[in-house]
Amino acid sequence: MTADMPRHEGVRWRPGTDSQGADPLLRVRNLSVTLPTRRGDIKAVDGVSFDVLAGSALGLVGESGSGKSILLRSILGLLPGEARVSGEIYLEGQELNALAPKQRAMSRGKAISVIFQDPMTALNPVRRVGAQIAEGPLVHYSLRRSAARARAVELLSEVGIKDAAEVARRYPHELSGGMRQRALIAMALACDPKIILCDEPTTALDVTLQKKIIELLKKLCLDRGVALLFVSHDLAVISELCDFVNVMYAGQFVETGLVSQVIANPRHMYTWALLRSLPPVDGPRVAPLSIGGLPPDRLHPPSGCRFHPRCPVAQPRCTALPYNLKDVGQGRRSACIFGDAALPVPQEESGVAR
Amino acid sequence: MTSITDGELQPQPLAAGDGGIDATPDGAIRRRRSAKLIVGLGILCIYVIMAVLAPVVAPYNPLAQQIPDALAHPSLHHLLGTDQLGRDVLSRIIYGARVDLVAATAASVGACMVGTLIGLLTGYAGGWLDVALTRVMDMVQTIPSFTLLLVLLLVLGPGARSLVIALIVTHWVVYARLIRGSVLTLRSQDFISAAWLAGLRVPRILLRHLLPNVGRQAVTYLASDIILAVTAIASLGYLGIGIQPPTAEWGSMINDGQDFLSSNWWLSVAPGVVVVLLGLGLALVSDSFNERKDRL
Secondary structure: OOOOOOOOOOOOOOOOOOOOOOOOEEEEEEEEEEEOOOEEEEEEEEEEEEEEOOOOOEEEEEOOOOOOHHHHHHHHHEEEEOOEEEEEEOOEEEEHHHHHHHHHHHHHHOEEEEEEEOOOOOOOOOOOHHHHHHHHHHHHOOHHHHHHHHHHHHHHHHHOOOOHHHHHHHOHHOOOHHHHHHHHHHHHHOOOOOEEEEOOOOOOHHHHHHHHHHHHHHHHHHOOEEEEEEEEEEHHHHHHHOOOEEEEEEOOEEEEEEHHHHHHOOOOOOOHHHHHHOOOOOOOOOOOOOOOOOOOOOOOOOOOOOOOOHHHOOOHHHOOOOOOOOOOOOOEEEEEOOOOOOOOOOOHHHHHOO | OOOHHHHHOOOOOOOOOOOOOOOHHHHHHHHHHHHHHHHHHHHHHHHHHHHHHHHOOOOOOOOOOHHOOOOOOOEEEEOOOOOOOEEEEEEHHHHHHHHHHHHHHHHHHHHHHHHHHHHHHHHHHOOHHHHHHHHHHHHHHHEEEEHHHHHHHHHOOOHHHHHHHHHHHHHEEEHHHHHHHHHHHHHHOHHHHHHHHHOOOOHHHHHHHHHHHHHHHHHHHHHHHHHHHHHHHHHHHHHHOOOOOOOOOOOHHEEEEEOOOOOOOOHHHHHHHHHHHHHHHHHHHHHHHHHHHOOO
16 A cells, blocks of 8 residues: 555445455454453443454544453453453454464564553663664564664654664653653554554643654554554544544444544434534534533443433434444444434434533 | 653752752751761671682681680780680681671572562462462461571581572572562553563563563662571571581681680670671661662
């Protein structure tokens, strides 16, 4: 895929279905994660399926507790020991859970890498930045130490750090927050991965820095044809970076599709409410509206559509109809009963409290 | 995200006017600490020089007996007199540094290495390995350490080598617990997850990523642990089951001199003072290490 071509053109992306043609880079099928707690089991992720094609960027958006981070960690194999995972995860056509631990270790770091949320805790405080970046290539490409160091410096300058050679000799606490995040990106790119999983990597940064980091990430991934799976609660960040978005609510996907279409024309009331809660940048000044009610109780999720207790246009049948993520055309899917066409505008804003 | 730099951890330079109130005690503490460190290191240096340069510094062969000269009082020939076999006490004390210091260091460093490795492994691996090794640690700690030492020495037989082994067996547990606890909190941190995700092997994660984070604690404890080892070696020598005569060893020298306390008290007191002084030097050094650790 070349850099000057929009990534979604010519890409047949059909979320949740078997894609025809080439195998997707990452294919997740019917993935569920159950976390046992003292009060009962929590189904943090409830049967999600999606594909990430090579070189494309998929965003996962949802509020805190929607299960998006757990989903990401389950792909990486980073869940606590008591978590129960079911479903299949294929990386380049290979079932990850079926791989021997040794092969899986090789796929980690090389085919798949990660950028964590907090750049302070994601770097080892007592090791020099350059050594940490060099470690992946050192291990995976059996480079000599000097060659790996040179690669680390090269990567650091690629992520926009001046005096890369000098910065490589510093310790993480001697770097600013933005530099640390850049160093993490360099680390994630060190072994030329095919896909990078990002767990809200810009949340700990201020807005101007956020923009710079997003642009850097976008540019690097386009140049190298690296796919992204980007988890965030921030629809704005996802719209800037990703081609596709999956909206997650209470462990399920409620809407999926091209970012531009989802934002312009949401097909699920949760997405609609989420968009309404963002202050508009231009146009008439309207106070942003928060979503009424409480986030769902994950121990005893609501019946039917899990959003119905907070939905401004909920119908009686919404409490009973089983979850069904159906095709609504243009490669989009929605779990809302109104998803087939434009959503009804709520009569009164009572369900959507200020 | 504000960066945590050195500047935030250290007292900010005070603006003129709002007084050196904060600065003065801090400066005083720092001076006191460096005084401690200097005195402690000075004492240790004397001992190390004694051990290394023993053949040069010692006026006599520590094993040479001169029965006619037995139990001589301190004089210009024998600064600390002679023992019941006419051996020069000063020379024996100087050569004793070789035995006590080397054995204590070997035992503590050995225990530190064994304990740190086991602590890293159990803390990181968890599971049955952790449970099993933690139970072993419990068992070692339930037995009073001196009793365990005595039993081990009886089994292994006397001598410097069995002494070091026995000390390692009784001392590694504290290191292992210390390191295991820190590793437990570190292993869930993102940078350890990241190292694992990078496909690194377990030994590399343990030694390159976890050890640099916890090694300092082990070394800090090591400084105070050597004192325990020195006293243990001297005590066992005193009891006659540690390092065997005729090797010059402080504990057995104290024991030998005991019979002549009324006439030649320095025979016991001199090696005793030597042991106490070494303990003091080590304590001063480990103390200033501890305080420094608190600040970092």
